[in-house]
Amino acid sequence: MSGRARAARVIAKRQVFEALVSPGLYIALVAGLFLGYALVSGFARAVDSSGFNPQLRPLYDIIGRGLEGAFGKTFVDALFAEGPLPFAFSVSFAPVFLYIAVSSVFKFGLEKNAGAVELVAYGPADGTSYLIASYVKDLLLSLFSILVLLAFMVAAAALYNYLAGPELFVAAVVAFFLSLALLAYGSLASMLTVNASSSLALFLGIIAFLLVVLFGSFAIVGEYVRTLSTVIARAVQWVSPFFYGNLSLRANAAGDPLGFVGGLALLAVLAVVILTASHFIISARGVRA
């Protein structure tokens, strides 16, 4: 094991420990789990003799109308085809992931500003090992959160008689690979900016932009919006984790396992490319803020 890898392992271990002994992750998990609970219990009450009827529950009525108005009935039908669990899982994971990514980006910026990273770099570690450690820590926390949420969904399935089927597990796998690339963007944002708040702003800006482009290309509300989004999407899709995630999900829906794995592989490649870019930036600029 190289010195850099050993340093990254030690720092990552320390950072994971710090994350586990602070309350933030637990609170984010509880928030995510309660969102999931609201969705799975609401679904059971929105079922009548003819199947799932969103109008029976105000929560699902709002969700159903909003999604159907924006993306069409086919989108809603596909979303709930297997049941509420894939959707509930995705909604639950969003705040947890956001907490992990945002706190990491902010912390990295703060540590850089305070000179903590510089201090570590005077020792056996360098900026890249600190970057890798931070990334690995985020990844492990994401994986841990995904497993916790998945266990909760399986428990909900057993309790309510839902099917914890392939779509749920596909959603979990895609969520993990999406995290790979999105967290890499977090690292890149930390490298590109000089302080914590600008890192955070840049990271959230990137995520929001890529999400708007994705949702825009799915939108059915206005042909102009969709056309514009599709044009922008064509330009930025190569660097958008959501594009590759969507590619994977579409391949899965089409029964194309090769396409599914290909989409995940591209997400991993994108993460590696972004991390490599971050490595070059930190090598060129140094660890000083």
Add this chain to the structure above:
Amino acid sequence: MKRSSLIIALLLAFAPAFAQAPVRTENLIYSVLAYNGRDYSPTFARTASPAVFLIAGVDNFLTVRKTLVYFWPLTGEWKTNMDALNVPIDGVLEITDRWGSSIRVIPSRYTYYNERGEYELNWKVAQDAEADRVWAHWSAILGAYEAAMKDYRDRLAKEQDARASLIVRIQRLRNEGGDVTALVDQLSNMKEPEAPQPPQDYVVPPAEIQQAFIVNLSAGDYTLRFKSFDGSILEGSEKRLVVHQRRRSGGIGYEVIPGDRWTRPVDSATPSAVLYVDGSSDLYLRPYVEDEYNDLYYAKTIRNDARGNPNLMKWERIQQIPRAGIELTGGGAGKSMIREEPWFVEQAQGATLGYRIVPFDPQGAQKGKEPSLIAFRVTPGQGSAVTGLRTVDSSGGPLPGSERQIRVIAPPAAEPVLPLLALAPLGAMALVLVRRARRYRRS
């Protein structure tokens, strides 16, 4: 009093002016008769519409005409007013593919029809002389049927006259105290003439011969424009022509009719779909074959101003499955096979509103009536909360992609367990913090 009457009179006089009449504008349209995978859908692309959508590898019919179009806000659709203006325009359709090679389509005389067969899908298109032959054949069949009907009506009238006069004779004889037995026997032996059967050759008979551009292209993006015979391009006729094809075919979908709301069926189209129900009612299932199309392209093939999602695919019902069976699993009884049966919907007796679905009895209670629906009845939740099903064909072989689950859902008694589980991370956090505090104290 006088003033208010005057105001009301004025308001009434101007009432028509307040009514919102849709604005009709003259448009050059492509009138499209598009094949949609199971039959033909009429639609039109107005001048402002950027594209025409067609399915690849099948005959579609286009005409170019001037007409009035207007937006109908009640249904959110664009409509034509062909009664007021309908001017077909002669010329040539020029279709150019993305590599720049063009084909010119001249108008053809055609008819289309659906021949009766085992499946609903027997659509055929006949052009020119063949169209004349088909139309002549249909006209002959129709003529023969009409002649038979006329003959039947004449015979029926004669029979009814004879019956009426016999009744008069019986009454008269009875009044005179005579023996009417022979006449009554004669009356009861009288038989109504049998009505001729309508022609059975076609599900949809040949349409009257029309003239249109017949477009049958492979999948791709084309440019469409209309040239008049002098070679000039008609303004507003240039459009994108999207010819698309199904992504997958031969999927199995189910029309699901709940017993307590049979007028509101739902579809289980996606092969991975699970049917969640509350188990309060029987389900009546009708399996069908389906094909998968792009959501937006298919919607626009059927109705050019429709909305859809270009990034999603959708299964579309194509035809029923003849002589199918449904194999059920679950309920502890192993596998069981159910068959399609006729059912009759009857109004509930008494003051209770509603209806019930009963087995159709053509010899008994429902004599002389038609069944309301023919479907497979499944009782969800019988002995098991999960019922598995799949369709088998006439030879008993399972049809791939027909597997579904019906799950009976109800908020469980142990539901409070779930929010407690959701709080578990807080418990873990408390545990970690307490242990850490203790270690600090110790050190």
